[in-house]
Amino acid sequence: MSERAAKITPTDDDEQPDDQITDSATPDAAAETETEADSESTPKPVTNGAESVIRALENAGVEYAFGVQGGAIMPVYDALYDSDITHITMAHEQGASHAADAYGIVAGKPGICLATSGPGATNLVTGLADADMDSDPMVALTGQVPTEFVGNDAFQETDTTGVTTPVTKNNSFATDPDRVGTDVSEAFALASEGRPGPTLVDLPKDITKSETDVEPDAPKTPDTYTVQEEADPEIVEAAAERIENSERPALLLGGGVIKAEASEVCREFAIEHEIPVITTMPGLGSFPEDHELSMEMAGMHGTGYANMAVTHCDTLIGIGTRFDDRLTGGIETFAPDAELIHIDIDPAEISKNIHADYPLVGDAATVVEQLQEAVDASPQATKWRAQCQQWKSDYSMAYDTPEDEPVQPQFVVEALDEATSDNAIVTTGVGQHQMWACQYWTYTEPRTWVSSHGLGTMGYGLPAAIGARVAADDDQEVVCIDGDGSFLMTLQGLSVAVREDLDITVAVLNNEYIGMVRQWQDAFFDGRHSASDYGWMPEFDKLAEAFGAQGFRIDEYDDVADTIQDAIAYDGPSVIDVHIDPQANVYPMVPSGGDNGQFALTEDQL
Amino acid sequence: MTDEKRQQGLEGPPPEERRTPAGRRNKQGIRIDPEVEATHKPRRTVISALVEHEPGVLAEVSGLFSRRQFNIESLTVGPTKDDDRARITVVVEEPDPGIDQIKKQLRKLLPVISVRELEPDAMRRELALVKVDAHDPAAVSAVAEMYDAKTVDSSPETATFEITGARQKINAAVETFSQFGIREISRTGLTALARGTDETAAAPSTDATASAADEANQQQTQQYTQTTTDD
Numbered sequence A: 001m002s003e004r005a006a007k008i009t010p011t012d013d014d015e016q017p018d019d020q021i022t023d024s025a026t027p028d029a030a031a032e033t034e035t036e037a038d039s040e041s042t043p044k045p046v047t048n049g050a051e052s053v054i055r056a057l058e059n060a061g062v063e064y065a066f067g068v069q070g071g072a073i074m075p076v077y078d079a080l081y082d083s084d085i086t087h088i089t090m091a092h093e094q095g096a097s098h099a100a101d102a103y104g105i106v107a108g109k110p111g112i113c114l115a116t117s118g119p120g121a122t123n124l125v126t127g128l129a130d131a132d133m134d135s136d137p138m139v140a141l142t143g144q145v146p147t148e149f150v151g152n153d154a155f156q157e158t159d160t161t162g163v164t165t166p167v168t169k170n171n172s173f174a175t176d177p178d179r180v181g182t183d184v185s186e187a188f189a190l191a192s193e194g195r196p197g198p199t200l201v202d203l204p205k206d207i208t209k210s211e212t213d214v215e216p217d218a219p220k221t222p223d224t225y226t227v228q229e230e231a232d233p234e235i236v237e238a239a240a241e242r243i244e245n246s247e248r249p250a251l252l253l254g255g256g257v258i259k260a261e262a263s264e265v266c267r268e269f270a271i272e273h274e275i276p277v278i279t280t281m282p283g284l285g286s287f288p289e290d291h292e293l294s295m296e297m298a299g300m301h302g303t304g305y306a307n308m309a310v311t312h313c314d315t316l317i318g319i320g321t322r323f324d325d326r327l328t329g330g331i332e333t334f335a336p337d338a339e340l341i342h343i344d345i346d347p348a349e350i351s352k353n354i355h356a357d358y359p360l361v362g363d364a365a366t367v368v369e370q371l372q373e374a375v376d377a378s379p380q381a382t383k384w385r386a387q388c389q390q391w392k393s394d395y396s397m398a399y400d401t402p403e404d405e406p407v408q409p410q411f412v413v414e415a416l417d418e419a420t421s422d423n424a425i426v427t428t429g430v431g432q433h434q435m436w437a438c439q440y441w442t443y444t445e446p447r448t449w450v451s452s453h454g455l456g457t458m459g460y461g462l463p464a465a466i467g468a469r470v471a472a473d474d475d476q477e478v479v480c481i482d483g484d485g486s487f488l489m490t491l492q493g494l495s496v497a498v499r500e501d502l503d504i505t506v507a508v509l510n511n512e513y514i515g516m517v518r519q520w521q522d523a524f525f526d527g528r529h530s531a532s533d534y535g536w537m538p539e540f541d542k543l544a545e546a547f548g549a550q551g552f553r554i555d556e557y558d559d560v561a562d563t564i565q566d567a568i569a570y571d572g573p574s575v576i577d578v579h580i581d582p583q584a585n586v587y588p589m590v591p592s593g594g595d596n597g598q599f600a601l602t603e604d605q606l
Numbered sequence B: 001m002t003d004e005k006r007q008q009g010l011e012g013p014p015p016e017e018r019r020t021p022a023g024r025r026n027k028q029g030i031r032i033d034p035e036v037e038a039t040h041k042p043r044r045t046v047i048s049a050l051v052e053h054e055p056g057v058l059a060e061v062s063g064l065f066s067r068r069q070f071n072i073e074s075l076t077v078g079p080t081k082d083d084d085r086a087r088i089t090v091v092v093e094e095p096d097p098g099i100d101q102i103k104k105q106l107r108k109l110l111p112v113i114s115v116r117e118l119e120p121d122a123m124r125r126e127l128a129l130v131k132v133d134a135h136d137p138a139a140v141s142a143v144a145e146m147y148d149a150k151t152v153d154s155s156p157e158t159a160t161f162e163i164t165g166a167r168q169k170i171n172a173a174v175e176t177f178s179q180f181g182i183r184e185i186s187r188t189g190l191t192a193l194a195r196g197t198d199e200t201a202a203a204p205s206t207d208a209t210a211s212a213a214d215e216a217n218q219q220q221t222q223q224y225t226q227t228t229t230d231d
C-alpha cells in the first residue's frame, strides 16, 4: 500500500479567521514549531478542535482511518494532512464503515471511519448497525453543520446522533473545542472496553475550526462506565460442580470469545476436560475445526452434528454468545435438556433469550480461568463423546459433484481453503455463499472469519476485505467469498483496492440469482421467483479489469484449482467470476423458529 | 478431496427417525416440565432511574423502550435536588424476565446513573386536571370535595379541578365527574419515591454495573413457579 494515501490538497478556506493565520506566522510561533520539531517526542501543540480530534486518535495509537471528504468534516481532514495516520479514501461511506468494522475484527482494536454531515453520516448507518449487532469495536467521526445552523434544516444537516442512537454503543455531540479531543478519546475507550461496539462523535464545523490549545486526555471511559471482570465465585463453584457431574457437556463458543481473546483458555479447558465444542457463526475460529472435539457451527445452517449436540447436551456452557434466533431456532426446543452456564461481560445478555441457570458475568478469559481452577474432575462423558463422533459420520458435510452439472459452490470454497494458508482471512457478503463459506472452510484461528452476522448486510464482503487487508499481517491472504448480488452492492470499492494496491482475492459465486432468496422461494413460496432472478449480471472479470484489477473466470471443474492458484498468486486485487450451479442450495437447514435437532437435509424434509 | 466424498450428498437419518429430548422451554427460555404450561404473567411495576440531566436523555430512554417493545404505561421526568441529575419514573407492565431486561438495558445507557424497581409500598402519585361542565355548581363541588380535588379555574360554564393521588383514586374521580360532562382531561403519569430512609435511586455511580451484575447473578436463586395456564 502506498505510504500516504490520498494527499489532500490544501484549500483556501475563506471562513478561516484571519487572526489564526497571522498567529502562526508570527516569529514566535515559528520558532516554537522549529524547536518542537527537533525533539521527536514532543508533537506540535494543538491549535484548534480538529487538531485535538486527530491528536486524540494518535494518542490512542490509531494507524489507519477510512473515510470520504466533505464540507463539514474538512477541518478534521485538514488536521489529518499533517498526521502520520494513513487515511484510505473509500468510494462510499458505507464501505468506510464496513472497512473500519473489519479492521476492528482483525486488529482487535477500534477501526476508525470518517464522514461528512448529512448524506455522509447517513451512509455510515448500515455499517454502524452492523458493528452494533456484532459488538465490533469501531469509532465513527462525522462532520456536522456549524452549531448555529443545527436544527434549522441547514444544507447537509442530519440529526446524526438522533439517527444513530439505536445503532451505536454510545454517541455524543461535540459542543466545546476545548473538550472535543477528549470526546474522541472517550469514544475510543468506550468502543473497545467491556462489550465492544461502535461509537460516534458528531463534530460541528465551528467546534473543529475553533481555536484551542487543550490537549485531549488519554482514552478513558467515563467514570459512570464500569465493567465487571470476575464472576461471582460462589456461582463459579456451583457451575464447576455441575460440569463435573455432567454426562453430556458441551461448550458453545460465540464471537465474544474471540473479542475477549479467550480462544486459548477455552481450547485448554475443552481439551483438558474433553468437552465437545460447538461454535456460533461469529465464534468461527475460536476453536480449531480440525480438532476431534470440534462439532463446528450450530444454528440454521449449522452442521447436523453440531445441532444434534446442542439439542441433546445436558450442560451447555455458553461463552460470549447472545443466543441469536438464527442459532437457537425455536426457544422451546433449544437445548431443552440442558442447564445453561452462561458467561458474558454484558449483564443484559444473561437470561435475555435463554434462561441462565448459572449466570457468570465477567470477562470471558478471566471467567474461564476461574472455572478452570474450580473444576476438579473432568465429567465422565465417554459415551457422549462417542455419540458426537457418531453424529459426525451420520451427518457428514458432503456434496455431489456430477461432472455434467455446473460447478458446485462447496467445491470452490474447499478449493480456496486448500489454496491458502491456515491463517488466511475470509470475508463474505450475505446469502448462500456466506453459509457455504461457514460450512466448507476449515477455520482454525481466531480473527480469520470476517462476516456480517447479526445484521446480515449484503455488500459487506468487499469493503470488509479492504479493512481486513489493512489490519492483516503481510503473510496473511485475504479472500472475499462473495455473492453476485452482494458484490454488486458495494463493488465500487474495487477502485479503492486498485488505488491502494491491496492484495485481496474476491471469488464471486455467481448464480445469477440472489440465491438465498431463490432458495426460500423454492421452499416456501411455490418457486415463484419474484425479483430474485438476476439474469442481467455483468461479467465480473471484465468489470474488474475496467477498474484496473485482475479478472478471472471459472466455468468448469477443470478451471477451478489453477485459476484459484493464479488469482491468489496475483499481487494485487483480483476478482474471480465463478459460474456456479444456479440451483445449488444450502443444507442442512433449520427453518426459522424450528427445532435444531430436526434440521432438514433436503428440501423434502422442510 | 476424495472421490468417495464427491459422490455423497448430505445423508443421515431423516428428522422423523431422530430421537428428540424430553425437555422443553417456555417462551421466556426457562426450562419447564413439558406437561404444564409455565409462563410469567405480566405485572405492573414502577422503575425509577436517576439520569444525567442533559439533552437527549429522554429520547434515549424512550427510544430504548420503544425499540425493544417494552410495554410502557407511563413515563415522567423531573429535576432532582441535584441540578445535574433528573429522575425518570416509568410504569411498566411486563412479565418478570421482561422487567429484569428493562432494568439491565436501562443501566447500559451511559447517562443513566442508577436504576431501581420500587417496592410495592413505595409512595406513588399522579396528578390530573379535569375540566367539567359546571351547570350544577353545587353538585360539582360536592364531588370535588369527595376526592379532595382543588378548584384551579372556574367560569360560568366550566370548572377545572386538580386531583392528586393514586391512579385508582384519579380514575374513580374522573368516573364520578363524568356525570356532569367532561370537556377535557390532562394527566401527568406517575411519579414515585421509596418510603422512609430507603433511597429511591442511589447516586454512587460505580454501583450501576455492579448491581446489574448482582441482579443477573441473583436470577440463579430466583424460583420460577410452574402453573397450569387458565386458558
Ligand SMILES: Cc1ncc(C[n+]2csc(CCOP(=O)(O)OP(=O)(O)O)c2C)c(N)n1
Binding pocket: A429, A430, A431, A432, A433, A434, A456, A457, A458, A459, A482, A483, A484, A485, A486, A487, A509, A511, A513, A514, A515, A516, A517
Ligand atoms: C442489504 C441487504 N438487502 C437485502 C438482503 C436480503 N437478502 C438476504 S440473502 C439475499 C440474497 C443474496 O444474494 P447473493 O449476494 O447473490 O448471494 P447468494 O445467496 O446468491 O449466494 C438477500 C437479498 C440483505 N441481507 N441485505
